[in-house]
Amino acid sequence: MRTLHTCAADGSAVLVDGERIAALGSAGELVAAHPGVRVREWPGILTSGLLNPYGPEILEGTYHPDPREADTYGTAPIGGERARAIFRADPSRVGASARRGVQRLFAHGTVAIAGELRSRPVLEVAQRSGLAFGARPDRLPGPVSLSPRPMVLLPALAVGGPARFAIFDVPSREELVAQGAGTCVATVVAGRLVYRGR
Structure with a gap:
């Protein structure tokens, strides 16, 4: 249609x-x-x-809590050692977190990501979602963000x-x-x- x-x-x-x-x-x-x-x-x-250059950091290195986990983890994305501990405790969370991470990217107008995804469940989630994959800049613009500065618009x-x-x-x-x-x-x-x- x-x-x-x-x-x-x-x-x-x-x-x-x-x-x-x-x-x-x-x-x-x-x-x-x-x-x-x-x-x-x-x-x-x-x-x-937009192209977000932080694909691995957002989808593999960040835990995106399920809304039902708000009492335990809150609602904001969790990074660093705490995210790694959550994934170690329950590896099945990796794919589910990536699905929620993709939705956060979509909510920020991201239609493409850059960076090499090494986790098979995360790569499958990203491919199924329809996200495009682009080249990662030699220098990243700043801290990991769903709204990085400067913005990278696609052609x-x-x-x-x-x-x-x-x-x-x-x-x-x-x-x-x-x-x-x-x-x-x-x-x-x-x-x-x-x-x-x-």
Whole structure:
């Protein structure tokens, strides 16, 4: 089924057909050219999505607690020796934590990660999720973060290319840089809406 995603701040739109981008343009033009298509209206701007260079650190080196564990572990990601101790105590937590970590990445507009994943369960989770894999920069930008600075935007969207993008509730790219990836309202991977902000 085809879906047209429109963005209020910049008036842009992308038509998704399956896992591919069928058209790019202004919302007005694409709505007129494709009557009857399902339309999703979003605030903010359309981007190609972010690459997070800290794939291994976020998915293998961080424990993302299950909400049912809030009394024991809280809700914030846990790193360092404490995360390693949790994984040693119960290795089955590795894959489940990675699944929750992927959801956190999607919630920050991340559609690609960099860095070598060495844990088989984590690699399988990342591959199944549809995350793309990119080259890791020679110098990492700073501390491990779901919203690293500087941000790394993927190359521009193209007709016929993969339907992989993110929408941020900001008026401009400059504001996205200023406010960070926490402004994400929607992430699409392989044509599927994998994250929708509340």
